Amino acid sequence: xxxxxxxxxxxxxxxxxxxxxxxxxxxxxxxxxxxxxxxxxxxxxxxxxxxxxxxxxxxxxxxxxxxxxxxxxxxxxxxxxxxxxxxxxxxxxxxxxxxxxxxxxxxxxxxxxxxxxxxxxxxxxxxxxxxxxxxxxxxxxxxxxxxxxxxxxxxxxxxxxxxxxxxxxxxxxxxxxxxxxxxxxxxxxxxxxxxxxxxxxxxxxxxxxxxxxxxxxxxxxxxxxxxxxxxxxxxxxxxxxxxxxxxxxxxxxxxxxxxxxxxxxxxxxxxxxxxxxxxxxxx
Amino acid sequence: xxxxxxxxxxxxxxxxxxxxxxxxxxxxxxxxxxxxxxxxxxxxxxxxxxxxxxxxxxxxxxxxxxxxxxxxxxxxxxxxxxxxxxxxxxxxxxxxxxxxxxxxxxxxxxxxxxxxxxxxxxxxxxxxxxxxxxxxxxxxxxxxxxxxxxxxxxxxxxxxxxxxxxxxxxxxxxxxxxxxxxxxxxxxxxxxxxxxxxxxxxxxxxxxxxxxxxxxxxxxxxxxxxxxxxxxxxxxxxxxxxxxxxxxxxxxxxxxxxxx
Numbered sequence: 036x037x038x039x040x041x042x043x044x045x046x047x048x049x050x051x052x053x054x055x056x057x058x059x060x061x062x063x064x065x066x067x068x069x070x071x072x073x074x075x076x077x078x079x080x081x082x083x084x085x086x087x088x089x090x091x092x093x094x095x096x097x098x099x100x101x102x103x104x105x106x107x108x109x110x111x112x113x114x115x116x117x118x119x120x121x122x123x124x125x126x127x128x129x130x131x132x133x134x135x136x137x138x139x140x141x142x143x144x145x146x147x148x149x150x151x152x153x154x155x156x157x158x159x160x161x162x163x164x165x166x167x168x169x170x171x172x173x174x175x176x177x178x179x180x181x182x183x184x185x186x187x188x189x190x191x192x193x194x195x196x197x198x199x200x201x202x203x204x205x206x207x208x209x210x211x212x213x214x215x216x217x218x219x220x221x222x223x224x225x226x227x228x229x230x231x232x233x234x235x236x237x238x239x240x241x242x243x244x245x246x247x248x249x250x251x252x253x254x255x256x257x258x259x260x261x262x263x264x265x266x267x268x269x270x271x272x273x274x275x276x277x278x279x280x281x282x283x284x285x286x287x288x289x290x291x292x293x294x295x296x297x298x299x300x301x302x303x304x305x306x307x308x309x310x311x312x313x314x315x316x317x318x
Numbered sequence: 319x320x321x322x323x324x325x326x327x328x329x330x331x332x333x334x335x336x337x338x339x340x341x342x343x344x345x346x347x348x349x350x351x352x353x354x355x356x357x358x359x360x361x362x363x364x365x366x367x368x369x370x371x372x373x374x375x376x377x378x379x380x381x382x383x384x385x386x387x388x389x390x391x392x393x394x395x396x397x398x399x400x401x402x403x404x405x406x407x408x409x410x411x412x413x414x415x416x417x418x419x420x421x422x423x424x425x426x427x428x429x430x431x432x433x434x435x436x437x438x439x440x441x442x443x444x445x446x447x448x449x450x451x452x453x454x455x456x457x458x459x460x461x462x463x464x465x466x467x468x469x470x471x472x473x474x475x476x477x478x479x480x481x482x483x484x485x486x487x488x489x490x491x492x493x494x495x496x497x498x499x500x501x502x503x504x505x506x507x508x509x510x511x512x513x514x515x516x517x518x519x520x521x522x523x524x525x526x527x528x529x530x531x532x533x534x535x536x537x538x539x540x541x542x543x544x545x546x547x548x549x550x551x552x553x554x555x556x557x558x559x560x561x562x563x564x565x566x567x568x569x570x571x572x573x574x575x576x577x578x
Contacts, residue, residue, distance in 0.1 A: 251427020
């Protein structure tokens with residue numbers, strides 16, 4: 036009898052998530068196999084045009100750029116986040132330091148992007164400083180290129196990398212490091228052969244939290260990127276609102292969904308405890 | 319043990335902290351600048367005045383954001399809490415489907431949800447409005463609520479609920495008198511997170527908002543697209559102060575209720 040009660044509890048959420056998540060995703064997949072309508076929308080006729088366009092050179096190039104930008108910012112984020120998380124986990128003031136890292140991220144996401152526009156923009160702080168001190172004459176273009184995108188992506192996702200790394204390192208038994216040193220390992224060896232393998236779940240989660248949202252970014256390349264940093268998210272929005280090619284927008288979105296889901300599954304398989312850490316570090 | 323404390327980790331932490339705070343510090347300083355440019359030319363509260371008295375659009379947008387945040391968070395918290403209880407403690411058909419489908423939105427890039435909802439609304443002919451934003455916000459908040467409430471349920475023993483049944487409680491009594499009180503800290507935390515996420519969201523809202531339903535992030539977006547403006551500097555500082563204050567307030571309220 037109690038079985039029915041469980042279904043009763045879960046029925047509303049099941050209905051909602053079906054109507055507004057599962058159905059829309061299915062509609063996207065369906066639309067990606069339709070012909071393009073003249074003014075947006077689709078014509079209900081089976082067509083593989085969208086997928087043909089998906090594999091044209093320009094779009095593949097964008098996909099590659101997107102991958103590289105996401106990968107580079109994830110890598111740089113990790114390089115900074117790992118030792119920073121280590122320092123926090125080993126500090127006596129860990130709660131304060133952790134708060135220090137989290138506070139800037141209570142600010143609105145767009146304001147965080149804007150802070151970089153105010154610094155790097157043509158009439159921004161850095162240009163004003165350089166012009167005044169006579170180092171440059173005329174504006175230097177710091178913004179609207181791939182470097183700006185990487186910096187802002189790092190700025191956006193660094194805390195999401197630090198938090199899971201921190202909770203993994205905090206659980207690590209540091210006497211293992213001492214044991215490694217006592218057995219003759221150099222400091223570098225101890226870190227790479229003992230510490231890193233033991234916090235694999237934390238690293239996996241940090242990569243997941245950084246790479247996937249960076250890969251699907253829309254706002255950052257739109258606001259601080261330029262011609263060299265078109266990302267897939269930008270293209271989806273353009274096809275949807277400007278070019279009005281809905282089947283193509285749907286096909287890109289569907290491809291993005293499949294790639295993301297597959298990479299998450301692969302990561303989870305790689306490391307089962309990553310699932311646990313995701314639970315811990317989300318709120 | 320102490321030898322591993324300095325060096326690279328300390329350096330990385332300092333770099334991270336500077337990287338985090340330097341941009342915000344620049345915003346704070348220049349929000350008090352007398353001139354329009356990013357060159358310092360004296361202290362002034364002019365831009366705050368402009369923000370408070372000549373930016374009606376922004377305040378309307380804030381009003382809409384608050385309405386959406388409260389309504390969508392209440393709905394998401396209610397649906398998500400019941401769902402979490404059902405998924406966590408019971409077995410039923412489609413349980414696996416529901417638990418996976420309500421976790422997936424968490425890992426997909428935001429733009430997917432925005433695009434797919436926009437296409438759905440267009441397909442069924444629902445005009446874009448505050449209502450479509452409400453639907454989108456409930457949807458992206460649900461996974462967070464389920465996650466947070468079920469991690470609260472994790473800490474409890476089902477035998478408490480069984481004891482209630484054994485003592486003759488009906489289903490409704492067990493829910494209202496045992497299960498909900500047990501999960502209350504999780505429910506409140508989930509609600510607070512949902513409000514925050516809703517106030518914050520730009521990408522998904524961008525796709526499902528129609529004319530006349532501009533929320534605060536959308537309004538900010540349309541302002542910052544055109545580069546530096548001293549009014550946005552002032553706005554940033556006020557938002558920064560407000561969100562820090564709200565975060566501490568939220569934490570304080572939470573502590574006051576649950577950890578006395």
